Amino acid sequence: MDERAALGLIGDALPDAGDDCAVVGSTVITTDMLHETTDFPPGTTRYTAGWRSVGASLSDVAAMGAAATAAVAVYGAPSFEERELRDFLRGAREVCETTGARYVGGDLDGHEEFTVATTAMGETDTPVMRDGATPGESVCVTGRIGRSAGGFRLFETDPERANELFRFEPRVAAGRAVAPHASAMMDSSDGLARSLHQLGEASDCGFAVEYDRFPVHESVETVATDGTDARELAVHFGEDFELVFTTDDPEHVREVSPVPVSVIGEVIEAGVEMDGEPLPDRGYTH
Amino acid sequence: MDERAALGLIGDALPDAGDDCAVVGSTVITTDMLHETTDFPPGTTRYTAGWRSVGASLSDVAAMGAAATAAVAVYGAPSFEERELRDFLRGAREVCETTGARYVGGDLDGHEEFTVATTAMGETDTPVMRDGATPGESVCVTGRIGRSAGGFRLFETDPERANELFRFEPRVAAGRAVAPHASAMMDSSDGLARSLHQLGEASDCGFAVEYDRFPVHESVETVATDGTDARELAVHFGEDFELVFTTDDPEHVREVSPVPVSVIGEVIEAGVEMDGEPLPDRGYTH
Structure with a gap:
């Protein structure tokens, strides 16, 4: 099945999925995976990769109308170069700072392809979903x-x-x-x-x-x-x-x-x- | 640098990292990445993979003494087979059910190697950290x-x-x-x-x-x-x-x-x- 059909399957199986974030009480949470071949063209710095990947999850929090509170990331790479890792962390931290969220860490994974998995959380009592649009607006x-x-x-x-x-x-x-x-x-x-x-x-x-x-x-x-x-x-x-x-x-x-x-x-x-x-x-x- | 040195670097850069979970107010959050070559031996079913990968993050929540509230996962695979995906979701949901957490969804990623990134959250006002042990205990x-x-x-x-x-x-x-x-x-x-x-x-x-x-x-x-x-x-x-x-x-x-x-x-x-x-x-x- 293609990705859209698969996402439909997830949406059917999990009533909480299907919007930009899942809603758990007053907390919203979202997760994404980005990787080299599809998301980071040659020339993308690790600083940009950290910024962009964490930013993608923060954007989902924004789309719920929520206040962003925290983000984490897994950094998967064939090797851990100090400079690259520091640059990545700086990008992740700085994009969080633009939103008021805290970048609180994550994990490392030895991984053949440079791959980043990010998760962001936010808080709102009144999340804006995708299903409220009315003709005339x-x-x-x-x-x-x-x-x-x-x-x-x-x-x-x-x-x-x-x-x-x-x-x-x-x-x-x-x-x-x-x-x-x-x-x-x-x-x-x-x-x-x-x-x-x-x-x-x-x-x-x-x-x-x-x-x-x-x-x-x-x-x-x-x-x-x-x-x-x-x-x-x-x-x-x-x-x-x-x-x-x-x-x-x-x-x-x-x-x-x-x-x-x-x-x-x-x-x-x-x-x-x-x-x-x-x-x-x-x-x-x- | 090796993985331990790299984790040390993250710990130094991010004061919130370094325990089983990061602590954000009364919320604890943790993220992990698992993949085929290192974590899922040949013969591992997708049901087991869903259970085990989400379970690994829930275990980090447990290690803080927190109540587990929710988990999400990214399912990265070269293709999305309906049966495999359903089995994975069932495993993820069932392991959450054993802990009282809700499995609220996640994302898909077309990825050469079968790779799973999971995040779990929990709640506690009194997290148990790693640094309180005293001789004689x-x-x-x-x-x-x-x-x-x-x-x-x-x-x-x-x-x-x-x-x-x-x-x-x-x-x-x-x-x-x-x-x-x-x-x-x-x-x-x-x-x-x-x-x-x-x-x-x-x-x-x-x-x-x-x-x-x-x-x-x-x-x-x-x-x-x-x-x-x-x-x-x-x-x-x-x-x-x-x-x-x-x-x-x-x-x-x-x-x-x-x-x-x-x-x-x-x-x-x-x-x-x-x-x-x-x-x-x-x-x-x-």
């Missing part, structure tokens, strides 16, 4: 999309800039600010198109969005071969960690959010369309 | 040691029994019962010898233990080639998940513990000795 996204796509393409020519783009800021503060006004929320790690489909499926609704309203990151223009490619990177590439959410009060949300919020369209009864055309439910093949 | 162990060694050697001849031995019961209830009376505690996953050295280092003390008082699992006798081998398996093999702890009231502890507790020796000023001879600080090479 606005659909919004924080920050800019396509940043990771830009980074990914720059590793060969400008690794320093690429690493910088890979070290995103998890939207924990924005998630906290937006949560009281959001009816459904998730992060954009699978790409904006897929996020809309997932929110639509969970909430039993659809979305009508306009590409011109998408806040596309400036790096996309730098790396894209043409306009079609740019659109592909912005809409489907994913691996960004922005929040995608629905609200009936976008103006107020924009006022309270500590980062820019763009309204990209509205919630409709069914179907996901961009500029009046069906938007396919697929990520980028990379 | 008794040193104790729960259950029986060498069970995993027995299982490991039986995979070729009796895989069903081997799998059964690999599905240990995390000592969460025992940890809860023992905690109010324990001055230092950890689990025996690195082997009893190494656990004593680690407790001694953290508490700045030593131990004098007697081999005849060790509660050796009956499977060790079945698989050992001779008495020397049996002793090696019982003392150094590790990968068991019993609790090793110190207390000034062993009789009371034996009364309140839901599982058998053996007094194996006493806390001394310095050095770790077995039957009057220095006990080397090493695990089993396997």
Whole structure:
């Protein structure tokens, strides 16, 4: 079975799974595994790897509207080089610091491929799930999309800039600010198109969005071969960690959010369309 | 640097790391990574793998004297076979059920080698750390040691029994019962010898233990080639998940513990000795 079918199986077997985090009382918890061949292009520093992998889990905490409290990581590598390990820990600690969470350690594993498993926890009494969107509401996204796509393409020519783009800021503060006004929320790690489909499926609704309203990151223009490619990177590439959410009060949300919020369209009864055309439910093949 | 030096580096960099779990307020959290080549001998079922990997993290929660609340896991494999995945989830869920924790899900990762990353959480206002042992106290162990060694050697001849031995019961209830009376505690996953050295280092003390008082699992006798081998398996093999702890009231502890507790020796000023001879600080090479 493919990964989506397998995730469906897990969701059916475990009623607590299936959102960005599992909810246990007032605690939310999430775990992720990243590894060299798929997640860290050649040139990714261990500092960036620590930042990004722990950040990915913190982003899931943000997507529940929770306060991030702590994170741990397992560092799996063929050998433990002091410099690399120190850099990794520094990245992990620093990304936690941007969110107010504590990086409290983890474990080591001798592992053929560089592999990182991260877990983050948070606290909230009112988690925002994926299933509350209602037709007529606005659909919004924080920050800019396509940043990771830009980074990914720059590793060969400008690794320093690429690493910088890979070290995103998890939207924990924005998630906290937006949560009281959001009816459904998730992060954009699978790409904006897929996020809309997932929110639509969970909430039993659809979305009508306009590409011109998408806040596309400036790096996309730098790396894209043409306009079609740019659109592909912005809409489907994913691996960004922005929040995608629905609200009936976008103006107020924009006022309270500590980062820019763009309204990209509205919630409709069914179907996901961009500029009046069906938007396919697929990520980028990379 | 080797794994122990690397763990030392993490401990220095992160004051919250270095015990069986990190402590965040009243929550304890721990994470582990297990993978096919080192942790799951050929013949290990996915049911056993799910049980054992989640159990390893629950054992760390037990070693803090905490109530286990929840666990998550990442299932990394080259392909997702429905039967295997269902068996894994069942094992993960069932081991949680033995402790009162909820298995709340996790993530999937396409990964060349079968790899599992687990995280468990627990709650306690009075965690038992490794650093409170005092000379004159008794040193104790729960259950029986060498069970995993027995299982490991039986995979070729009796895989069903081997799998059964690999599905240990995390000592969460025992940890809860023992905690109010324990001055230092950890689990025996690195082997009893190494656990004593680690407790001694953290508490700045030593131990004098007697081999005849060790509660050796009956499977060790079945698989050992001779008495020397049996002793090696019982003392150094590790990968068991019993609790090793110190207390000034062993009789009371034996009364309140839901599982058998053996007094194996006493806390001394310095050095770790077995039957009057220095006990080397090493695990089993396997």
